Amino acid sequence: GANSYTGGTTISGGTLVASNVEALGSGDVTDNATLELNTGGDFDNAISGSGQVVKSGDKTLTLSGANSYTGGTTISSGTLIATNVEALGTGDVTDNATLEMNTGGDFANNIGGTGSVVKSGDKTLT
Helix, strand or coil: CCCCCCCCEEECCCEEEECCCCCCCCCCEEECCEEEECCCEEECCCEECCCEEEECCCCEEEECCCCCCCCCEEECCCEEEECCCCCCCCCCEEECCEEEECCCECCCCCEECCCEEEECCCCCEC
């Protein structure tokens, strides 16, 4: 459901699957396991921790926060749009669908996988 709590979410083990962008309230997310975002829309909660983020489902999801999670990002289906060079944390990106970079700046993450990468917007990305 659409939750309105503000105290944050901590994932200590296993996988937490969010099926809508309001599922995790408006607080920061500490991800030390797996956060699976099986939804579309705009997700702007800050994500930190040692865990990974997985984008699943066929919808388009936008990550806009300056995130610091280190476990990597996997795009298994749909489209993931990053509107901040820090939106995908600091780990490797496994892109098996579509990654859209609508941002500028220095992007240092390694990208692998079978998917496509699209650069949109008018900013310079290196």
